[in-house]
Amino acid sequence: MDRTFKYHAVDFLLPAQRFNIHFSYVSQRGLPFVREFVLRLVHLSPMTKSQISVFFGFSRREIDEAVADLVTREELMLNETGRLALTEKSIGYFSDLGEAPKLALLQDSWARLCFDLATLSCHGNLRSDKWKSGISLPVATESIAKSESLVEKAFQHQFHEILNKNLLSKSLTQDEKDNPTVYTVNTVNKIGQMPLRLTVNFNVDEQGRSVEREDFEILNDSDYVQQLITIELDRLARPNNMIEIAKAMMQINDDFTIKLIESKTHSINLNFLEDLHKIEENSAKRITFIGPLYSEENWALLQKHLAPALNSRIKNGINDDQRSFIWLASSDPYWSKSNRLHVALSDFYNKAKTKDKTLYSPTLYLPIENSEDQRAIKQWKNELDPDLENAHGIREGFLGGNVEVLALERELAVVVYHMSFPESYPVTMPVGFICTDSKAVNLIETLVRKYIQGSAGHEKPNDCGPIKKLLHNQKEKLLIS
Template identity: 25%
Template sequence: MNPDCIEFNRVTFALPTQAFKITAYISAEERLPAVTEFVLRLLHTCGRVSLIGLRDYFGFSDAEALSVIESMERMGQIKLDEDYLALSDEFAARFEASPDECPWVAKLKKRTDTVSFDLLAFTNLRRTQSIFPTDNWIKLNPSADVVGGSVDRAKRAYRENFTEIEREHARNRGQERERSYGVHSIENVHANRPSFIPITVGFGVDRKGRLVTVLPEEFESGANFSLVTEFRDRINEELERSPATDNAFVETFLDKFQLDFLRKYVIGNNLDIRAFAQDMAHGLSSSSGVYPLFGSLGSKTNREFIALQINEARKGGKRVPKHLSSLMWQAPNYEFWGRGEEFKAAVEIFTKALKSGGSGDDLHVMDYAQERQEVSVRSKYANTGLVELHLAQPDILSAATWTESLELMLYPGQFTVAMIHAQLENCPGVRYSFGVLSTKGAHLRLVHQLLLERGREQRYGGRWPPKKPAAPIKQAKSLADACTFLAFSDWG
């Protein structure tokens, strides 16, 4: 990883792959039968040998000697000059070309390989475990023409990558690679069902504030260069499809939450990410009960800090009673939020913290979904461990856009998190987030109000638990009706 990169988000993308069972004939080199090879090596050493000398040397009978000589002459291995034998020109050349003084010969051998290729650049994938994807990942689906022509592409890729494929398979068997000339013909190709490989990508900025896309080291160093290039291009295409945003709402966010200590880091409508991150690392001062945060709340640092607040609230202390409650987490209206392993890890650690103390508290997430798009949005949370999902329709009026860029978290009566998601300068589709965790009563009340406004009756789409049937269950009229624990938010 680039030590100068400041990372602000991680997203898991799904690389499409497909395994093919390929039966082919290979032009392989092999050693000759022992007697034949010994005769050839004798002739190579001696040059010419008489028929009688050959017979006597090997102890053949006349009939045996005649049979061997006729067979080798018929196969073009030797030539007979009166009563003397010598190597044919072809086999004399084979000895000259051989690295080990053995007359290797070509032979067609049938073999069957099961080979996996990616469906972006059609390169051979070594030692990978493809799995069927969760919709929580961003799937980089191949184009229709690639899928339709996958068998022909697999044939071509098998020919082009055969040496690498053969070497890898031999290594897995603990054997030496066969001496071969490559693929002679492909007899049959059976295509398995396409699958995916999850690859978690980091997004950050370098010293000059430019976007840095961080790929896993084992993928970037181990994959074919053409695949890495195509993979990066496809990520950029996905990002560019995400609508651009106006960062004018950054000022609105600072005003609403009275975060004046952050203003010195905002230049125009953009955050000076490096300065902010560096000051945070050295202990950025803020008012009592307010703690600055940067980047994904699912990052290891942020999720552990939030889990610590939950645990402390639930265990209480001297003169401080236990405070048991569920946790509400409001998603921003952003396609690349909560997509991947970091979100799953955050769900796990928050849920575990909320189960301490023996109550039935849980993590509740609220996301956006247009009418009749609820099932699609809910599928994004499959296999994340999330149990409680609420959906609300997005604002139609552009004046309310700033609230859709908010990411909020509320543990009623104890603490709240408020983050704003802003677009990285000159990078449409790429957003970073910054904000605070606060225990101030004013912040708790403001977040409570914003949550209830988002989940009001006219916009609330109901509970859509990811593990339940397609329809919402026990439909409530509003978020307040569905999440009665929010009624205690004003305790702070």
């Protein structure tokens, strides 16, 4: 079996709505013992009262009561020969000769269920989520406007599937022999909207070729949603940035990562990655990785290399709130499009302090056009709130906007190149390295600081200031105007 390697994971947000659904259903229930077996016997052949009495060993009083009850229920009658026979009503209890009779009961029930508006798949009672850290997938406005009537039909069509997933009341499934069916849907009321978060893994094979995306098991129609995703990927596509990436590597003095790229095909060389890891194991001062820095695997790798520096400070009682830890994001359209980023940011901020010591001062730099770029500023607020306490806006352009850096002063640096090879891969490929070599860390840190402290002209500093302050300034301008 061919191996695949994940190089990116992106969350897509599919519109979904929650509904209160009131409906009536018909269930088939068994009958009491005597009633069932008298009817089963007569179903085989019409009989006299005495024949039934002999068969069951009933007394005269017992057979009189049993037959009278069934006649009253309109389930037995006398036929033209004077024998007891089934009525049209009781004949309907039987599906086949010899089968147990089932009585159809009409009952009311309700359910609170979520349906996505692209495929109308039922997702139970989805946990509420926010429209952030993902790429929103548009659906037809008609699907939103007519969602209640569309869900009514979908619920009836998918009723047994929803029932088998145990998404309905337990009273509908208490008896495994029951087979309830929808009689009618009385009302469908929309009570909320939220995104259905779909995480898409982007993989390559052993030759570095892009692998087809996997289907979504939770959707009725993966093909349609895959089409929506492809449209968004095409919209976000950027030109090949190989030349800019090569220039950035030269400035960082990185001679290794460039060897991972096949220059003719602009694809990744996984065989060389394995060789590079063997070389790096000997030095223990650099490790190369593929994928977002905040992915579970890569973030764990970072913590492993970061731990010695932080543990040393704790052990030696160092209290240093001046030592900076900078995280400078790239302008890549897929950066931050995953819930995993919030886990990493929480780590980034929370590990800055122990109970009684400050180990470093964390700052997150987010790319914007300038301090007046309210669209980007508001987008970052929506995307990363509440992780904005130490977030600054930084003028776009650091190493062409293609490079992400995380640097702990004098201790450690992480560089991630966000490579755009649209002819080979549908999304950018993050490729980076973690290093603790003092010379390399100093070079990277110097590049970052020089850019942050630089400017694009008179009174146009690259560091545009805290995101929260930029938002506040804009509100004041709106009030004044």
